[in-house]
């Protein structure tokens with residue numbers, strides 16, 4: 001499962017860049033979907049997903065897509 005987060009402007013703090021969080025099973029490294037995460041159990045190997053493996057990928061550009069005119 002990939003969760004996409006848009007860039008966030010914060011008052012008095014550094015803005016958060018847009019980033020993606022990919023969630024994998026720590027045992028079989030398969031992609032974890034929403035239902036599996038809700039059940040906290042991997043459907044493929046039955047491993048507990050209390051602490052799923054998360055890969056955070058920060059977007060290359062920090063410029064929000066909204067407002068760009070070509």
Ligand SMILES: [Zn+2]
Nearest residue numbers: 025028042045
């Ligand atoms: Zn698994």
